[in-house]
Amino acid sequence: MKNIYETIAFAEISEDEQVVELLENIAESELKQQFLFAGKKGSAQNTLTIYRQSDKTETKYNGDFEENEITEWLNEYYLPFIQELTFSTLKHYYAKQAPVCYLLMDADEEKEDRPSVQLISELNNEFYGKVWFVWAYSNELPTLADRYLITEFPGMVLINNINKEHYTYKGKFTKNEIKNWLNDFFAGKVEKSIKKELIPESNDGLIKTVVYDNWDEIVNDPEKDVLIKIYADWCQHCKKLEPVYQELAEKFQDSQNLVFAQINGDKNEIKPDLKVSGYPTIMLFPAENKKEFILFEEEERSIETLSKFLTENCKTTETIIKDNSSEEGADEKMQEDQKKEEEEEPIKEL
Template identity: 30%
Template structure:
């Protein structure tokens, strides 16, 4: 009986602790009973659809709680739905993974595309709560220009004066990215030291204030967007899972300095790169990255040694890598030299490649970085290539079908090559006009050409054969297989008796 009493007490304490934790939380718990009434009544609600067992949800939880508390003071509600308890509700909302975050405006949902850290969530939702362009008064001017990392303010004679329409169009397109305001009060403009018309960007990094450098009257949405995209990227900043998309969206190459962030001379290592970054920022984006956390990324960029700091330039468009030799010391001079060569076009990319196979005896030809041009661009042959990754589940399922395809045409390898390449382990040469972004990717090059055709059909053997037969330029006639017949020996009396006995059985 005593054991039962203690167990009950422990259960009550656990329930009490859970209730207290939920009571202290500023995150609303939504269920099928109150979901629609809550999101329909509010001008703005952020909702997380989660599962208690989800690791990413657990990592998000403290940031979500912190953001909810900060946003409560701004009258922005933050809520969550337990998709284990509310499976039907989550299914009706099209939730397929956890955590999924959605922004609701009077019941209308939009995908949350912001960061997953507290300050990023707060910044994103504050922007969502404001009009695309806010009217900024003299009293609120200083506060507004410091409200985010990048704030854009148009100072105009009136709210409709040019280029107000183009400015508003840019604001609508980028309300998730930047904070936009308009000042039409001349006293407020004078207090800010701005002569209208003008557009000014205020930043919490690098140069804190930049004015639109072109004739303001002819400013259009596209030019404003391009100017902001340039200013949004710092001269030198950390790149991580939260910020990589900003750099990936840029057309510029990306230069990485891999460092140990716990090193006592971290700031000194960054100072070595900064003057080079300042000089070449118009042509290259510069970042530093946590080498301890992203060591595998360093290897993918052809920095094989765990030696920090290390430096590499990546052409994101062509997926080419230009690492600084890791045997060299990372100095301002060595960084300046490699960047100058890259900008001048005289620096050769370093291509990762597995060893060229000594023989190609199997039905599927093995391509690597070093032999890709020679074999894949052979104009005398039709070439069908699978670009795969060893860890890819779809590639593993395709493997026996691809081998079967190779076996079918093995007798005419001099006319048709069925090939494959382990893409993460082999860089494609600069001469290849495409890059691979998903696995498996199948491409076919007809004989007499160097142009590849994308295969977009299903991955059955029959469909692959049909595709080959449709696009191949060389003859696909397979040689006849000659079956040698064994000469028949005359039957002896003993043999006749044995066969007769077999027939009787």
């Protein structure tokens, strides 16, 4: 009998009824979708082992026999340390405590013998238990390559899920080179990578394009009130907001000290203290006090609500209100559309 992940949790336990009940509770939890639970009583010591049929490996549990600890351990170690990445397993690897190394390959170049997979399989033998290795074709998980700006294949990025930092590999794709890089990573010698797009050559529109490297220049200008929209290309709510944000910028274009800006949060590092949890996120950085940014929290992202937000919070700007009858009709339609959907889309993990 096998479950979809072909993973078995086998326990050898004493006759202690508390231990028996503990393991029975775990076996009846959501974990039963990931494991085949089996075991036997009468052992002098309590042991628990994960057997993975896919790669013929096993991992033994060394902690206390407490439900929370065992559940956390099972969630961490039920997947093999190297396997193909799919949408169904993506979320599980993002939750790993150990770093995860993502290999992206070109489907046309590596469809047959997959030399890159063979390479990381050899590395897995040397780093077993310290890092997870997963692989995918770039065309099957395009958001992964896009998010970490991987443009050449095979490409690799190492992600530390605890602090969300990532490290893009830029060396030669050989076993020794990658092995040395991983050893340097565990020795704390590898600098984290920063997601960032290039500064645009032209930035003269009503809405300024912000990237990681020009954030301070535009957003932290002490003489300007800066309204910034943080978005992602895949976000449908962001697409609906585009015409509203453009119209808002046109409405206030005569306000010399008010700047409208936008940044792709999926392709540029966003400072953690901004605590962006979903897209789109709109916030105002007032003139003279950039540390006290103001988050737009209204459910309706309309010309009316955004205009009110600006007039109430801008520090230096004389707001110019235009009488435009077409705004009211467009505004009402936007409100009706947004009532049918959630306020924002959560950030996709990868």
